[in-house]
Amino acid sequence: MAQVIEVTDPADPRLDDFRDLSRADRRPDRPGGRGLVIAEGVIVVRRLLASPYPVRALLGIRRRVEELADELAGIDAPAYVASAEVMADAVGFHLNRGILAAADRAPAPDPGRLAENARTLAVLEGVGDHENLGALFRNAAALGVDGVLLGPGCSDPLYRRSVRVSMGHVLAVPFAELEPWPEGLKWLRDSGFRVLALTPAADAVPLSEAVRADERVAVLLGSEGPGLTDEAIAAADVAARIPMSGAVDSLNVATAAAVAFYALAERGTGGTARQG
């Protein structure tokens, strides 16, 4: 059970995990130069407490810490209670959400392990924008994607901004790097996945025609501007597009991903023709 400890000095070294928060997710002194996992707000902290990431500490105003009493009962980490002012002093800016938690990273699963029991995977190439990445993980969690494989050019899903935009769902969806590239896509195909490259290209097959009911699928998504590389598309089984109105070039990558995840989640349910 978490020990609740009152803190009144913003310089207290026990708050060091939360200091200089805008840089806490990049820590050159830590393995891989990657920092702590930071969760902000009751909802996201709750998801962190339910995740496999080992929680190091919480820091919050009393009211917020008390909201998490049930979850804290199962956690062996200190929960520091401070005033909003002490928190702001320690963190470096005022926090609207009133509670933070810090966790260590967990070792990324092996891609083989991740793929083993998956029916639907997302594979990303060049998704470098933290907000898009966070939103994409939220959509993956909501729409039944079992895991995410990161190709080259993707940013770190555990950056604070991604964690926040994902509403903490990035902590629930397993992810791993897929290397080498694009050969990793061949490995995925050999592992039994049909690799479906999502692209706005006019000669791609409409998404609804590209999805088959009875197969394991890895949907390959590129960054919003340049899209997927030719090599990645060539390494896929099929290029699929979301049918779009003429004047609109493309959807945001997280939105396009949501549409694809939805279409994949519907496969095997009988399609759109059913009537309940």
Place this chain on the structure above:
Amino acid sequence: MAQVIEVTDPADPRLDDFRDLSRADRRPDRPGGRGLVIAEGVIVVRRLLASPYPVRALLGIRRRVEELADELAGIDAPAYVASAEVMADAVGFHLNRGILAAADRAPAPDPGRLAENARTLAVLEGVGDHENLGALFRNAAALGVDGVLLGPGCSDPLYRRSVRVSMGHVLAVPFAELEPWPEGLKWLRDSGFRVLALTPAADAVPLSEAVRADERVAVLLGSEGPGLTDEAIAAADVAARIPMSGAVDSLNVATAAAVAFYALAERGTGGTARQG
């Protein structure tokens, strides 16, 4: 054809449309509001030039104005060319995108006019967040929605932030206010639309079962937090949900809208079972 005019004095009164930009987009009935439509960046300015909104003026660095030479040939409004410094001085902050355009608002279409030739409409209740609203319009434009009806609590789609997030597509999708509320929904049903309320409620029908191939549909969307009011859901023909994984409460409203728009765009195309 647009007249290109060099401006070197940031106080030049001809640049007044672009002054105090953070308030220029407010509706004229609001403090400081001038009700202008402001487009930022070459892509969005291009969409403004192609829209029904009457362009008043452009302001940009030479390179950006020159990029628009073709489109400006058909426009009868001045294009002011200035240095980046003069632009920043006039506008009040530095603009990365290097070009702006200002237009007058156009009279909103009558809802009846808007519905007349529409097959798919979106109806919004309480979508007050400018970014969500802009993203939703972008998705509506991409996925074949013919128009948007605004119920109570929605913000103004022509706010600068919405225009920007929509990538200018808000300028291409007609919208109108739907009053009174929720009686307007009954009017929509009487006009031949099946009104489909999108909600995460567990007792709602899965989206794929709620969509029928051969009908006109108005999809009703609520704000991300509280969702649709009970009155709005009660006034709809059917409550539909996007099937979601247990732990995830809901999608962002613009993302949920994209999934619904996609499912509606697919109606009548034969569903997910076709193979090309």
